[in-house]
Amino acid sequence: MDSMERSRIAVAGASGLIGDALARSLTADGHEVVRLVRRAPRTAGEVRWDPERGSVDAAGLAGCDAVVNLAGAGVGDRRWTAEYKERIRTSRVGGTDALARAVAGLPEDVRPRVFLNGSAIGYYGETGDRAVDESAPPGEGFLPEVCVEWEAAAAPAREAGVRTVFSRTGLVVARGGGAWGRLFPLFRAGLGGRMGDGSQYWSFVALHDEVAALRHLLDTEGLSGPFNVTAPQPATNREVTEAMSRVLRRPALFPVPAPVLRTVLGEMAGDVLGSARVLPARLLESGFRFAFPGVEEAIRAAAAR
Template identity: 85%
Template sequence: MERSRIAVAGASGLIGGALVRALTADGHEVVRLVRGAARAADEVRWDPERGSVDADGLAGCGAVVNLAGAGVGDRRWTPAYKARLRASRVRGTAALAEAVAALPEEVRPRVLLNGSAIGYYGETGGRTVDESAPPGEGFLPGLCVEWEAAAAPAREAGVRTVFARTGLVVARGGGAWGRLFPLFRAGLGGRLGDGRQYWSFIALHDEVAALRHLLDTEGLSGPFNLTAPYPATNREITETMARVLHRPALFAVPAPVLRTVLGEMAGDVLGSARVVPARLLESGFRFAFPRIEEAVRAAL
């Protein structure tokens, strides 16, 4: 994409922050969507959970990137927190899509790149799935279906609409690995459950590069799995972390304990999602860190 103005929701998060730094380094003007009053020319006010956004602030942007949403793993999934997860994603996406669609064509963004997640597929066991697979069953798949459907106004207005179904991001600064690294450094790391469940991961570097690829490549629309091409089991990941960090991995957390501590969210930890990035690879994208050991070393 030529140097342009790009609006980013979720710019303060792990992925959003890394994307903003990359875009800014390449000379793009980044506009951040903020929840409070806009205090600078590069800020646009919005309230994703109430479904409102200052549409005028999006006028003239070449692209809108929506990576906002309450953290799936931040709290137990109480009914109240489930409602917050849904509102922050579905209402926020709907607000952006409607705002983009309502803008005059001459100042309307050309692309909406919307976050999603491999939670769309639910439990897949050892079966490999790509973007052609149907949604799974349960809370997360249902949320992802609603989340993506909320972008319909932009797509119907002719805006190229892309869904980034992201896996577990390997990075020190946040997400699942932001919690795993300190545990393994302290010698407290270990497999979760029986360790046979697949975790579909992606290095933060590749996540940002893939998002840039989806923004820059005309003709790409619909869902794309942002996961490395070689998913690994929890046991393999545990062994890799221990080897790279030169620490023992003696501890194992039994499934019943996880269910007691995490509640319904334990299903996401113990579940298996063997997801591959078929469409991303077909579009010409190449991973810098396709295997788990490479991704862990890159994060360090």
């Protein structure tokens, strides 16, 4: 896909934090964005799908240069009950399988050339102080299991000869959603603080760099397989706390003890207290350069938006 040409790109999850930012970036550069929606389409730029039921109006994808799948129930949106864990799994695995099959089933002359499927650094599980890149095996637990199934569900597209890429995204630094969407108001109110002992690594990425990386993966022929979309300088939770305090000029006086987090968040607390020191080795090797490689500059960029 040539970034200089006007392309037609289908985006699932275009109403989410990353999907919306990607769609706006593509549209601003003259590309046509086709949004996958779960209701009856209202415009020619919408295509109906139902990820939970595994259905896609495949005809709406015909002639697209690329399909981007960023859809899925939010991992941090609510407490992990057994029911919600199943929703997290099916919304990702079922949606990816439906899109991959729809792409693979199109005639070759109208089939998208690229299938960019969202994934997450949850693939690696708990890594402690050990730095990992894309060569590392999956970890153990719920999120690694979901990520393995999620990526495997894209097999029909890859087997049909479509260049298939997985963006294993870290914690996105943005005011509009995700983990940082919750941190900003807490710190502005003077209620921020480290979580647990603060030694756990947070592998983050500025929203600007996330979008730029996705476009790089779409535009660069020959790139396929997993790419960690995380800044090259993972930060500890203590370092994140100190940077937030400096940028927002608020004291960070209220550390949250680990037992309290486990009581409030349940199993999801493991995702907050766990340490994932993830490096974007393949992304850097492919020539991508981060605009905001450090956590403080990523926070400043988000605060200024």
